[in-house]
Amino acid sequence: MTSHSETPALSLRGVVKSFGALPVIQGLDLDVAKGHRHAVIGPNGAGKSTLFNLVSGMFPVTEGQILLNGAPITGLPPHRINRAGLSRSFQITNIFHRLSVFENIRMGVLARHGRRFDLFSAIARRRAINDETAQILDTVGLTRRGDHLAGDLTYSEQRALEIAMTLSTGADVILLDEPTAGMSREETAQAVELIRKVTEGKTLLMVEHDMSVVFQLCDQVSVLVYGDILATDTPEAISRNAEVQKAYLGEEAA
Amino acid sequence: MTSSKLIFCALALGVLTVLPPFLDAGWQNALNTLLIASLYALAFNLLAGQTGLLSFGHAAYFGVGSFAALHLMLATEDGLAFPTPLLPLAGALAGLLTGLVAGWFATMRSGVYFALVTLAIAELFHSFAPHLKELFGGESGISGMRMPWAGFTFGTTLEVYYLTLGWVLTCGALLWAYTRTPFGRLTLAIRDNEQRVRFMGYDAHVTKTVIFAVSAMVTGVAGALQAVSNETANYAVFGAHVSSQVVLFTYVGGATLFFGPVFGAVAFSLFAFLVSDLTRSWLFYQGLIFVLVMLYAPTGIGGAVTQWLRQPRQRSYAQLAGPAVLVALGGAGIACAVVFLTEAVSVLFGLDYANLKRGAETLPDFALMGLNWGPLSPLTWGLPLVLMVGGILALRRGVRRLTDAEPTFNSNAAKEGLTV
Amino acid sequence: MEFLIISTLNGVIYGLLLFMVSAGLTLIFGMMGVLNFAHASFYMLGAYLAYALSPVIGFWGGLLLAPVLVGLIGMWVERVLLRRVHAHGHAHELLLTFGIALIVVEAVKLVFGDFPVAYQVPTELRFAAFTVFGTDYPFYRMFIGGTAVAMFVVLWLLLTRTRVGIVVRAAERLPQMAEALGHNIPIVFMSVFGVGAALAGLAGAVAGAFYPTNPNMAAELGVIVFVVVVVGGLGSLKGSLLASLLIGLFSSFAVGLDWSLAGLLDLVGLGDWAREIGGLLTTQVSSISGTIPFALMLLVLLVRPAGLMGDRS
Secondary structure: OOOOOOOOOEEEEEEEEEEOOEEEEEEEEEEEOOOOEEEEEOOOOOOHHHHHHHHHOOOOOOEEEEEEOOEEOOOOOHHHHHHOOEEEOOOOOOOOOOOEHHHHHHHHHHHHOOOOOOOOOOHHHOHHHHHHHHHHHHHOOOHHHOOOEHHHOOHHHHHHHHHHHHHHOOOOEEEEEOOOOOOOHHHHHHHHHHHHHHOOOOEEEEEOOOHHHHHHHOOEEEEEEOOEEEEEEOHHHHHHOHHHHHHHHOHHHO | OOHHHHHHHHHHHHHHHHOHHHOOHHHHHHHHHHHHHHHHHHHHHHHHHHOOOOOOOOHHHHHHHHHHHHHHHHHHHOOOOOOHHHOHHHHHHHHHHHHHHHHHHHOOOOHHHHHHHHHHHHHHHHHHHHHOHHHHOOOOOEEOOOOOEOOEOOOOHHHHHHHHHHHHHHHHHHHHHHOOOHHHHHHHHHHHOHHHHHHOOOOHHHHHHHHHHHHHHHHHHHHHHHHHHHOEEOHHHHOHHHHHHHHHHHHHHOOOOOOHHHHHHHHHHHHHHHHOOOOOOHHHHHHHHHHHHHHHOOOHHHHHHHHHHHOOOOOOHHHHHHHHHHHHHHHHHHHHHHHHHHHHHHHHOOHHHHHHHHHOOOOOOEEEOOEEEOOOOHHHHHHHHHHHHHHHHHHHHHHHHHOOOOOOOOHHHHHOOOOO | OHHHHHHHHHHHHHHHHHHHHHHHHHHHHHHHOOOOOOHHHHHHHHHHHHHHHHHHHHHHHHHHHHHHHHHHHHHHHHHHHHHHHHHHOHHHHHHHHHHHHHHHHHHHHHHHOOOOEOOOOOHHHOOEEEEEOOEEEEHHHHHHHHHHHHHHHHHHHHHHHOHHHHHHHHHHHOHHHHHHOOOOHHHHHHHHHHHHHHHHHHHHHHHHOOOOEOOOHHHHHHHHHHHHHHHHOOOOHHHHHHHHHHHHHHHHHHOOOOOEHHHHHHOOOOHHHHHHHOHHHHOEOOOOOOOHHHHHHHHHHHHOOOOOOOOOO
16 A cells, blocks of 8 residues: 555565465555565464565465566566565574674675676675675674674574675665564664664565564554455554454454 | 695695605506595585585596596597697586586485485496497597607606696685685585575576586596596496595595595595505495594594694693593504404405315414414404503593693684685 | 296396385485485395305394394494484485495405305205296295285384384374374384394395395495385385386396387388487497486486475475
8 A cells, every 4th residue: 555656665466375275375465665664463374474485485476466666576586586676584593604794794795796606706805895795794783793603693693694684685675574583672672773774765574573663663564364464554553453453362352 | 824724735735746756656656646536525525515515426527527538638649739738628628518417407406315316417427338439438448648748748657747736736726716706605605505595696506506517627627637647447437436435535534624625535545555555455444434534523534633723722732742642542552453353354254264274173373464363362352352442442531631622612713714 | 928927027026126125215214314325235234144144044044133133233323323423414424324335345345255155045945936938937036026025014014003103104204293292213213224224134135145145236236226215205115116116127128128219210210320320329228228227216306306106395
C-alpha cells in the first residue's frame, strides 16, 4: 500500500508457496515503499522466514510474482537477486568463521566492485576496496576486532558482523531477519541505533518479534498470519487493530 | 610471509638449486619425483584444503597432462619446432580443459557425492584408456623422446631436474600468489560457507568450476613433468594409486596450511625412496602413518607443528629440550617395535621360512636385521613389547610436557595468509 | 538360448554376491553418513580368514567363524577408530576409512603374500546342480546365491519384525531423537557397523572359494560396490538389491556381447562407414563392459543422486 505513485522498492503479487501439498504462503500481496522501514510481524509458523526465503531466492515461488524496483526477480537465483540490489541477513548467524572480520565484510565489497573472478591482482593493493571495507567496519563498530577470526567474536558482535555483511554488497533493499534475536535490552538498543544509521536512505524490510524495536524503527508494519497479510499500517494503528490482537492473543483478548 | 619463513624458503631454494650436481643420478631422480609430487599435492590442496572439496580422482588430470605432453613430444620429434622446456604447457592446457568440463559437472554436487563423481570420472578414464589406442596407446602406452633445444640435449637427469625445478617453483609461486588475490580469498569463503557466498552476489557453481579447472591445470603440469622425465606413460597413470597417493601426501602434511601438502609429499617421497629398497612392507608403513596422523593429528603433522609453534613460550628452549628428547625417544621406540613386528610377521609368513619349517621338527629360528630370533622365545616378543609400551609412555609424557603452555587466543591466526 | 540362461543365472548370482557386500555399506552410510572405503576390505578379510581357518577347523568351520571375526574387527574399527574422528566431520571419517583400507590390503600381502592363495571349493561340494543344454551348472554357484538370499531374508525379518530392527531403523532416520528416547545409539552404531562388516566377510568367505582370492580382490570389488550403492540409492537396502542385480546381469551379459555402435549403424546402412572411422564406433560392448558401470554411476550422481530408491532429501 503505497502513499505516492513511486514504484515500490519491493512488491509481492499473489505469491503462493506450497511445500508439497502444504500451503505455507497463500496469495500474498505486499508493497514496500522506497526509503521506508517496513516490519513483518506475526505469530510463529505464520511464514515469515519462508517469505524472506522466497524474496531472496532461496526457494522458488509456486505461483505469483516478486518485483524489485519494478523489475521481476521471481525465480532468479540468490546471486542474481543480490546483484539486482537486494541483500538479506540470516536469523542464525551465517558468517565465514575461519576468516577475519575484515575479510568477511570485504567479500561483499569485492562483489560490489565486480571483482568476482579476479585472479590477477593482489588484494592487499586494492586501496578502494580495503578503504570501503574499513569504513563499513567502523560503521558497525567492529574496527578493533577487524583482524580477529569471525568465529571468535561474541554473539552480538557476530550479529553486528551479520548486518555489516548484508550491507557490504551495496544493496538498496535490505532484508533483516530477526536482527535482535537473543539480545539483551542494552544490546537491542545498540542494534536499533545501528540499524537506523545503516539503513538511512535505503529500504528496509525486517522480521521482528520485539514490538519496541518495531515502534522505534519502522514506518509501516505488516502482520502475517497463516501465510497471508492480515493488515498493513503504521505501528500505532496496528497495535490498536482488533483483528491483529485476536490473531496474536486468541478470542479472549479481543 | 614472516621473515623466518622467508629465510627458510630461501635456504630450501638454495639447497635445491646448488646441491643436485653433486648427487648421483639416483638421488637426482628422487628429488625430481619429490618436486613433481609436491606440485601435484599443492594443486590438489587448492581444491581439497582451500575449497573444501575432497577429490578422489585427481589422477584423471594428472594422466591427461602426461599424455598431452607426450603427444607434443612426439610432434617435436616429427619436426615441430617447439621448445622442450615448454612441453608442460601442453599438460596445463589439457588439464585446464578437462578440468573445466569435469569440474562443471562435479561441482554440481558436494561432500561424499562430489568425491564419488570425481572417482567415477577417473575410473572412466582408467577403464576407457586402454581401448583408445590413438590417444592413450592402448595397454602399452605412449613413449616419446625429449628433443634437444637451444644447446641443451635434455639427455641427462640433471637437466631434467632443473626443468622440473623451474616449473615447480613457477607454478608454486603462482599458487601462492593465487591465495593473495580476491579470487583466492573467495575460495576460502566458499569452503567456510558456500550459502552465504551465494547471497553476497557470487555464482558459486561457476566459481567452483573455475577453482576446479585451476587445480586440474596445475595437476596437468605435474603429470606433464612426470611424462617428460620418464618419456613414457600408459593408462596406469589414471589409476587409483595415483589418486590416492596425493590424498595421503596432503592430509599427512596438513591440508589447512599452504605448504602442508609439500611437507607430506616430501616426507612420503623420501620415505618411499629410502625404505622401498629395504623392505616390501613400506606401503604398509605408509598407510599406518596416514591412519595414525588422521587419528592423533587431524590437522596433519604440519598443522600440529605450526599450532604448537604458535603458542607463546612460557619456558626457554633449553627447558623444552628434555620433553623433546622424550618425544623423540618415545617415537623411536614405537617405530622400532612396529617395524620389528611387521618385518617379523613378514618373514615368519614368507616362503623362505615355510621352506625352513618343512625340514625341522620344532619351529626354527628366523633371521632379522642380522640376528637370529627364536619364534617361541620370550625375548623375541618381549623386546618389541617393552619398546612399544615404553615408547608410548615416553611419548605421552613428552607431548604433555611440551604442550603445557597457555592456550592462545587465535588473533594472530587471521594475519597469517592462508587462514591458519 | 543357452547363453541367455547361463548368463542370467550367472548374472543373478553375481548380483546377489554384490548385494551381500553392498548391503552393509549402504546401511552404514544411511545410518552414520560415513561412506566406508574399507568395506570391500572386510570382504577380502573374510576370504583370507576362511582360507586360513579351514585347514584347522574345516571348510564349514571357516565359513562360519570368518564372518564372526570380521564382524568383531568391524566393531573394533567403529568403536576405537571411527568414533575418535567423528567430531572432525564426515570428510575426516572418509579419509580414515580410506587409510584403513590401505592398511588391510598391505597387511594381507604381508601375511599371505602378494599373490593369489589356494582357497578352493571343497571336493564334496564340487558337483553339478543341474545340467543346462549339455553344460553342467556348478552347485557352488547356487550355494553362493542361496547364501545371499538367506542373508537378505534374515536381514529383512530382523529389521522389520524385531524390536532391535525397529530401533535400528529409528536410529537411521533420526539418531539424536532415538537417543533422546533412551536407546543406546553408540551401541547401535557399533553393532550395525559390525554386522555390515560381518556380511561382507561372509560374502568373502563364501565367494573366495569360488573366485580368485588375492590381495587385489578388495580393489576390484570395491569400485563396483560403490557403483551399486550409488545407483541403488545410498542408504536404501531395496535399492541396493535392485542395483546389484542390474549390474550383475549387465556384467554377465556384456562380456559376451559383440555389439558396437557400428553394428547399430548397420541398421541404417552406415555400418561400413563407421567401421572405417574406427575408434569409439567399433569398440565392442564386451571390451568396455568394465567402463559402463562407471558411466552409469556418473549419470545417476549427476541426474538423480538419490539413486533408484534412495531418499529424495
